[in-house]
Amino acid sequence: MSDIARGAERSAPRGHGDQGRRLAGLVFNVRVLRVAGQVAAIALLVGLAVYLGDNYQANTRSRTGYTGWQFLDQPTGFDIDTANFRAAQPVRDALWVGVRNTAISAAAGIVVATVLGVLVGVLRLSTSWLARKTATLYVEVVRNVPVLLIILFTSAGLATLPRITEARDLGGLAVISNREISMLSPVAGDGLGTYVVVLVAALVAARLLWVRRTRVSDVTGEPHHRVLWAGGLVAVVAVGAYLVLDGPVTVSRPQLSGSGVAGGISMSIPYVALTGALGIYHGSHIAEIVRGSIQAVPHGQTEAATAIGLSSFARLRYVILPQAFRIAVPPTINQFLSLTKNTSLGIAVAYSDVSALGFRLIGSRAPALQTVLILMAVYLMFSLTTSVALNLFNRRLQLVER
Amino acid sequence: MTRPSYLGKLVAVATASVLFGAAACSDDDDDGAGSEEAAESGDAGGGGGGGDVLAEVTERGTLNCGVNNAVPGFGFETESGELAGFDIDYCQAVAAAVLGDPEAVEYVVLTPEQRFTSLASGEIDVLIRNTTWTSTRDGQEGAAFVTTTFYDGQAMMVPSDAGVTSIDDLAGATVCLTAGTTTEQNLADRMAGIDHTPQTYEENSQVQDAFLAGQCDAWTSDASQLAGIRSNWPDDQGGPEAMTILDEIFSKEPLGPAVRDGDSEWYDVVDWVVLATIEAEELGITSENLDQMLESEDPAVRRFLGLPVDVEGEEAVVDHGFGVEPDFTQAVIGAVGNYGEIYDRNVGPDTPLQLDREGTSNALWTDGGLHYAPPFR
Numbered sequence: 001m002s003d004i005a006r007g008a009e010r011s012a013p014r015g016h017g018d019q020g021r022r023l024a025g026l027v028f029n030v031r032v033l034r035v036a037g038q039v040a041a042i043a044l045l046v047g048l049a050v051y052l053g054d055n056y057q058a059n060t061r062s063r064t065g066y067t068g069w070q071f072l073d074q075p076t077g078f079d080i081d082t083a084n085f086r087a088a089q090p091v092r093d094a095l096w097v098g099v100r101n102t103a104i105s106a107a108a109g110i111v112v113a114t115v116l117g118v119l120v121g122v123l124r125l126s127t128s129w130l131a132r133k134t135a136t137l138y139v140e141v142v143r144n145v146p147v148l149l150i151i152l153f154t155s156a157g158l159a160t161l162p163r164i165t166e167a168r169d170l171g172g173l174a175v176i177s178n179r180e181i182s183m184l185s186p187v188a189g190d191g192l193g194t195y196v197v198v199l200v201a202a203l204v205a206a207r208l209l210w211v212r213r214t215r216v217s218d219v220t221g222e223p224h225h226r227v228l229w230a231g232g233l234v235a236v237v238a239v240g241a242y243l244v245l246d247g248p249v250t251v252s253r254p255q256l257s258g259s260g261v262a263g264g265i266s267m268s269i270p271y272v273a274l275t276g277a278l279g280i281y282h283g284s285h286i287a288e289i290v291r292g293s294i295q296a297v298p299h300g301q302t303e304a305a306t307a308i309g310l311s312s313f314a315r316l317r318y319v320i321l322p323q324a325f326r327i328a329v330p331p332t333i334n335q336f337l338s339l340t341k342n343t344s345l346g347i348a349v350a351y352s353d354v355s356a357l358g359f360r361l362i363g364s365r366a367p368a369l370q371t372v373l374i375l376m377a378v379y380l381m382f383s384l385t386t387s388v389a390l391n392l393f394n395r396r397l398q399l400v401e402r
Numbered sequence: 403m404t405r406p407s408y409l410g411k412l413v414a415v416a417t418a419s420v421l422f423g424a425a426a427c428s429d430d431d432d433d434g435a436g437s438e439e440a441a442e443s444g445d446a447g448g449g450g451g452g453g454d455v456l457a458e459v460t461e462r463g464t465l466n467c468g469v470n471n472a473v474p475g476f477g478f479e480t481e482s483g484e485l486a487g488f489d490i491d492y493c494q495a496v497a498a499a500v501l502g503d504p505e506a507v508e509y510v511v512l513t514p515e516q517r518f519t520s521l522a523s524g525e526i527d528v529l530i531r532n533t534t535w536t537s538t539r540d541g542q543e544g545a546a547f548v549t550t551t552f553y554d555g556q557a558m559m560v561p562s563d564a565g566v567t568s569i570d571d572l573a574g575a576t577v578c579l580t581a582g583t584t585t586e587q588n589l590a591d592r593m594a595g596i597d598h599t600p601q602t603y604e605e606n607s608q609v610q611d612a613f614l615a616g617q618c619d620a621w622t623s624d625a626s627q628l629a630g631i632r633s634n635w636p637d638d639q640g641g642p643e644a645m646t647i648l649d650e651i652f653s654k655e656p657l658g659p660a661v662r663d664g665d666s667e668w669y670d671v672v673d674w675v676v677l678a679t680i681e682a683e684e685l686g687i688t689s690e691n692l693d694q695m696l697e698s699e700d701p702a703v704r705r706f707l708g709l710p711v712d713v714e715g716e717e718a719v720v721d722h723g724f725g726v727e728p729d730f731t732q733a734v735i736g737a738v739g740n741y742g743e744i745y746d747r748n749v750g751p752d753t754p755l756q757l758d759r760e761g762t763s764n765a766l767w768t769d770g771g772l773h774y775a776p777p778f779r
Contacts, residue, residue: 014423073674077586077587077590077595078586078587078590079590079598079599079600081599081601081602086594087587087591087594097583115686159612160615163615164592164616165616175648178616178617179576179617181618189697248572269617270601346565347604350601350603350604350608350612356581356602357583358691360581360586360602362515363514363515363586364584364587365538373524
């Protein structure tokens with residue numbers, strides 16, 4: 001405010017107390033115009049929002065009388081391809097199932113994309129001609145094809161797996177069919193709680209032992225062998241407690257039973273198709289980020305590391321990768337965010353992610369506007385959570401400069 | 403009338419088309435003034451106001467008919483690229499009655515999610531798109547359903563060699579279907595207590611691919627749609643014989659035309675066009691014997707065809723007062739024939755769908771079915 005007043009005063013010729021001139025000076029003052037422009041733009045936006053909101057209210061009231069959020073408590077009316085969801089459960093439960101499915105697919109996709117991306121990114125700089133060219137082929141092909149095509153391609157590929165009646169048992173580790181892939185999974189036994197407590201205690205003890213061994217080594221100069229000491233302690237306790245507690249963790253093996261597969265952890269083919277395809281697609285982008293970041297570390301760093309006599313592994317481990325990592329994190333965050341949003345393409349392969357369920361709910365009487373608003377909020381929440389977590393991580397990584 | 407303005411409507415249509423990722427045509431593609439009024443009356447429709455679709459259609463010279471283009475027998479594109487089917491014939495019947503020309507139809511192909519928005523916004527004059535008449539659609543969606551043209555019901559299709567004879571045998575099965583319809587809800591009702599996995603796809607073609615790959619145990623949809631899909635089952639997969647439609651029908655799906663709420667004149671016209679096809683069959687009038695029937699002495703036939711009859715000693719034509727000529731029935735029967743002809747031509751035993759009519763709800767009331775027309779008098 002004082003800025004404007006001062007500006008107005010400055011532009012008005014001193015000594016002339018003429019009101020008209022002062023007003024004209026105010027009108028043509030750049031700062032005043034700028035503020036007025038902002039106010040006008042905000043007023044226009046608010047006006048538009050009010051107009052559209054009012055219009056929406058009036059139209060829906062005259063046609064359906066359905067503007068509130070009470071639909072969230074009404075029964076869903078249809079089943080979802082996830083066990084134990086019943087049609088009588090309210091719409092909010094169905095949306096919650098969708099949010100969970102989206103989160104599961106995004107999290108698994110991120111793991112696949114990261115592992116694949118780092119591996120391929122490093123291979124692209126390999127000295128082996130074959131490894132380098134194979135990695136380049138993968139990156140160039142996958143990166144330049146729309147992700148939807150990759151999802152459909154993966155889905156079509158998985159459809160050629162054996163039918164459920166001829167499901168293939170891979171030595172009790174996994175049972176594969178074109179409806180689901182079931183794998184060996186751990187199952188909680190009776191003493192699991194106690195076992196976890198004992199393990200945590202062992203880890204704490206191992207940490208103390210580690211610190212102690214380091215100190216002993218510093219003082220006496222004898223080799224510390226801290227990995228041996230601490231690791232040995234954890235291993236002994238883990239095995240001992242496991243035997244004492246009579247198997248707190250057991251494994252469930254997938255087995256063919258009748259028309260399906262029982263036991264193990266089961267992944268539906270739509271889930272595998274979506275998650276796998278997103279992992280493959282975003283993996284190719286992450287590979288490029290990894291390669292670019294490694295190459296972005298100045299060559300002088302390599303030379304310097306070589307000059308002080310580091311082996312090629314030590315050079316990579318202690319000099320190049322820590323610096324490349326800092327460069328790679330921000331663009332990788334973007335890949336994670338876009339992978340999360342791309343899970344909405346699950347609708348193409350009949351995966352019940354939150355968008356697919358949202359659209360099915362709209363089809364069965366949930367109001368479109370409210371449902372789409374909820375979907376937008378869900379993706380916003382996913383993106384903001386991911387980016388907040390990773391930005392905090394990124395801040396810790398960056399060099400602290402004074 | 404001021405608030406739900408034309409702009410608001412356009413925004414709503416635009417939003418809807420963005421949301422559902424489909425291309426809704428703009429409101430004013432033929433003549434601006436006419437459709438603008440239509441949009442206005444669309445708003446009024448929900449509130450129960452008036453409307454004048456009949457005058458608009460007459461003035462425009464074409465009928466905007468909302469249809470499907472992917473259901474064999476009902477509304478589908480033939481190899482020559484033209485639309486054909488049971489529903490398409492009714493579009494032509496309405497055009498013949500109102501405009502005298504069964505070809506004066508502008509077809510608007512719609513998805514299930516688009517159809518009611520399109521009807522309410524005035525983009526189409528009548529919706530004839532295998533649409534089930536339900537209470538909420540009549541009440542909440544601002545649609546008014548006329549007499550049912552096809553009594554359908556949801557059924558289940560399974561591979562013939564699966565050894566499944568009843569829906570109760572499907573415990574543990576994966577049931578595939580398409581989204582966005584009442585089908586999902588009917589399935590949940592029927593399969594309550596039977597362990598099953600519903601797998602929901604966007605389109606019938608996707609379900610078929612999944613089925614052929616062995617990812618589904620059963621396919622549920624309206625019986626007539628399943629018959630159409632079965633008739634097109636690929637020959638290298640065993641042809642139609644490879645699939646069996648189970649006998650049990652587990653929902654009521656009365657399919658028929660719908661118009662906007664609030665225009666009773668237009669409602670009457672569309673309703674009596676449908677009734678005319680039914681009445682013509684009962685009277686034995688077909689597109690082939692129409693000329694001979696014009697010579698008939700039977701007063702019921704003469705009244706129906708809009709011919710002069712003896713009313714209290716004087717020769718006069720019965721005017722129904724719908725705003726169309728009393729002999730609109732001649733145009734309808736001349737264009738598409740009676741109900742039996744429409745049925746046999748599109749979905750009957752001699753078509754790929756092979757839907758028997760005898761003994762079903764789609765027979766005339768005189769044969770134990772549900773099709774019954776009030777008297778034309």
